[in-house]
Amino acid sequence: MKMNDGYTLYGSRGSGSAAIEAALVACGVPWRQVNASSWEPGPGFDELRRVNPLGQIPTLVLPDGTVLTESAAILIHLGLEHPHAGLLPQQPSARARAIRGLVYVAANCYAAIGLIDYPERFCDVPDEAARKRTIAVARKCLHGLWDVFADTTPPSAGGWLGGDDRPGALDLLACVVSKWSGARAHLKSSRPTFFALLQRVEQHPSFKPVFDAHWPA
C-alpha cells in the first residue's frame, strides 16, 4: 500500500461522484479532486484508468492507497470510518435497512443507467431503431425500480431515508442517481412524497452547495 496525503476522488460534474463529494463534506475531511470520466479523454481519465481499469467514477483512493470503486461500497466505508458524519444510522436495524437501500440503488437503478447509456455493452443493437427501443425498455424498467424503492424504503422518524437527524449516505446516493434518465419527472407524478424527500435532500444546507455545483439551476 502506498501512503499519500489524504483522499483522492475521481469524478466529474453531474456524475455519481457528487454523492461521494457530499459524503466527504459530511465527514469534514479534505480530498484531492481529479476531474476524470470516460467521456472526457485526457490526463485525468488516464490516471483514473490506472487505478480503476473500468474507467468508472466515482473512484476514491483512501489515504493508505486502497482503491475503492462502487458507490455503495465507498459510502458504506465512509459511514463506518467517520461515524460522527451521520452517513449511516446508529441503530443496527436502521443501519441494515440503509445498507440494503444503498445496494438496491447501486445494483438496480445505477446498473439500469449503465444499460441506458451504453446499450451496446450489454446487447446487440444493430441499428438506431434497436438502440432506441432498448433504451426505452430500460428507462421504463428503471422507473419501475424507483417506484419499488420508494414503496419499500420508508423514511425514518427523522424524515430521511438513511440518516438519523440529517440526510445520510442513502439519501445522497438516491438523490444523485435519480437525477438521470427521467427518474425525477417520473417520481414527481408516481411517488410525489418520495420526490419531495429527494428535493429536501438536495436543499439541505450541508449539501446544497455540492448539488448546486453539479446541477446548476
Ligand SMILES: N[C@@H](CCC(=O)N[C@@H](CS)C(=O)NCC(=O)O)C(=O)O
Ligand atoms: N457500479 C458503479 C457504476 C459507476 C458508473 O457507472 N459510473 C458512471 C458515471 S455516473 C461512469 O463512470 N460511466 C462511464 C463508463 O461506464 O464508461 C457504481 O455503483 O459506482
